[in-house]
């Protein structure tokens with residue numbers, strides 16, 4: 460009796476494994492900020508099984524090398540200032556691939572649910588009757604915090620973290636209640652803010668932020684080209700100017716950043732320190 464139950468269980472497991480092997484699916488997968496070591500185990504496993512991978516431009520080649528041999532890789536990336544694929548085109552490509560019934564990954568930098576336009580892709584798939592599954596990734600703000608060795612929240616100092624985009628639908632700075640933002644306190648993480656940084660800093664200071672509030676720019680976080688500038692909100696636009704046309708850059712602003720593990724102090728940075736650095740490898 461016991462062995463027949465075990466045999467049934469085995470048959471069922473084989474059936475499940477076999478049917479899963481041939482079933483199609485669509486996953487929106489977070490690739491993290493760059494370093495492939497920061498992928499989740501689930502992301503790595505799925506990359507090894509996908510037939511088609513539609514990926515952003517800023518994906519490390521070592522991450523793409525985890526795809527199975529023969530997988531179709533399509534760069535549907537969008538880079539600010541360069542020729543980009545429109546979101547509607549990406550949705551159309553994604554739906555066309557999903558309709559083939561294969562295993563599809565839409566691979567996105569960082570976390571798909573943070574400034575990744577995941578909602579539009581999930582809706583487009585839902586409209587053709589396909590449910591997207593999501594695998595989270597490490598978002599840039601937390602990767603930068605880790606690289607700095609500083610916490611974005613700090614007891615008694617920073618009780619909130621605000622994720623902001625510096626890039627509105629019309630390409631300019633998006634509307635924001637700056638006074639409410641400054642009054643709320645906490646740490647501000649700005650994505651896609653390179654072009655709008657001077658305006659953004661002016662708004663924050665005019666809304667009452669102390670111009671000496673610590674601010675950090677990190678370019679190409681976790682990549683070999685990673686560079687950091689430590690400044691204040693008053694000096695950041697001038698000091699971070701060299702970053703504006705290079706790699707992706709994230710800005711962090713707030714009192715929680717006053718002490719970081721880093722060797723460069725805020726006052727040194729105010730004199731214009733620019734530190735190219737190689738991210739530590741375990």
Ligand SMILES: C[S@@+](CC[C@H](N)C(=O)[O-])C[C@H]1O[C@@H](n2cnc3c(N)ncnc32)[C@H](O)[C@@H]1O
Nearest residue numbers: 568569570573598599650651679680707708709
């Ligand atoms: C379209 S948003 C995507 C954000 C992504 N979904 C995430 O969770 O990090 C792109 C912006 O993320 C930031 N970013 C992405 N990767 C980065 C990196 N390795 N270093 C610094 N900033 C990065 C930059 O601000 C860039 O303009």
